[in-house]
Amino acid sequence: MNINEKPILRVEGYSKYFELHEQNKIIPSSHDVNLDVYPGQLTALTGPTGAGKSTVLKGIYRTYLPSSGRLLFRTKEDVEIDLAQADEHLILELRKNEIGFVTQFLHALPRQSTEDIIAQPLIQRDMDRTQARNLACEMLSAMNLPEELWGISPATFSGGEKQRVNLARGLVSRSRLLLLDEPTASLDPNTTEKIITLIESLKDDGIAMLAIFHHPELVDRMADNVVQLEPAIRIEKTLKEIA
């Protein structure tokens, strides 16, 4: 690693709690998380269930509004942006062009073919449709997904097949920062090996990753850095007590 390389993402003192008005409760999730992610490296988030690992990823993607802390993302133009505060339009632009998210579950329109689902992020970047479909097919073949499935909707696919579609969509756009939430949880060993090779090659191309893996051996094999999270103190306070 180049010692002078600046992190693409710096998380400083990120915390997230949920205020549930109906139950009059505060539910803590992530607490005072600090980490750096570098280009070409994979940082793994580890810790027990409830430590707020996914909450960190969702905070960076702004699916969750951070309660406190700074999430400093360095753009292609070398500008640092606090994702916790950034304008929504800017976040949408970054999602389209620079930050990708692969979750455990596939959320896609039920009426689209698998090929189209994967080509979608490329078409949104104004790539030519034919070229986008070609790249989508390359990615599907790298994922070991049988070719007879490419033209149909993944609605009837098995869990492992759906996850491959999901991964293919997340990886095809080659975003500068990739957030991975247990991307291999329901894959067979063979496919997992293929994915590992693919992730290694993305790292070689300078893509930065922040990932949660279900299996500790995947962390050992792929992570350049490990950040261990501890569960936030599980005291559910009422809104009144906080105020």
Place this chain on the structure above:
Amino acid sequence: MDKVLEVRNLSKIYGKGCSSCFELTGSEFNTNICPQCGSIIAAHDVSFDLYKGEILGIMGESGSGKSTAVKCLYFDQAPSSGNAIFFDEGKKYDLFELNAAQQRGLANQRFGMVYQNPHLGLNFDISAGGNIAERLLMSEVKNYSDIRSRARKLLMRTEVQTERMDELPKNFSGGMQQRVQIAKALATNPSLLFLDEVTTGLDLSVQAAILDLILEIQQQQKTSMIVVTHDLGVIRLLAGRTLVMKYGRVIESGLTDQILEDPQQAYTQRLVASAL
């Protein structure tokens, strides 16, 4: 990124209004009827920006003011106060300062509106093709055969059988009427499209096809849209950003996935929790 619309402090009161109207209504008071003068505060202080190619969702239950906001922008109603600037091809239009003729011009050529009720968007006394021709005649196209071929293309685009273009809208199913409405709205290649509960009351399969069509139009033509709906599924599918309205106020706004997964306001939390 190009801004298409900038709305600031848009308000609409039905009734004579008084000095307490805004202070005594809203979420804290659980009403949008002024207790002093009985006026209805349909919208208050609505502000937002819309960018090119963006779909903005406005979500809320009946009477929350979501349609009122859109009707003011399409000049169906005059706002009580506030302003809106429309940016188009290098020009700026201060929407509520324009005279009636200028407003009609914009509504006919640069805006498109699709209503929940096709009777509001279509003239039921003339054919489907005639409806589209009507809108084209109000813009620049005047030649009969041009108009006819344009209308045919638009109906094809929205998957209405073109053999039926000379039939009256009343002969069509609800889903088809919506498609004719969309074709009519698209006739002049508007830069801004308003969609007011366009799939409400349609069969699920018809809803899905209409929503797919809307997404396709957005992707291919980069049309900016404001989608008004009470349906969380429609919001999830179409909108990148969402405003949540209640008692005429915007009580919460954000990225759509954030509004649905991490809603901040008690009302939005209830709304999301009650979705099927």
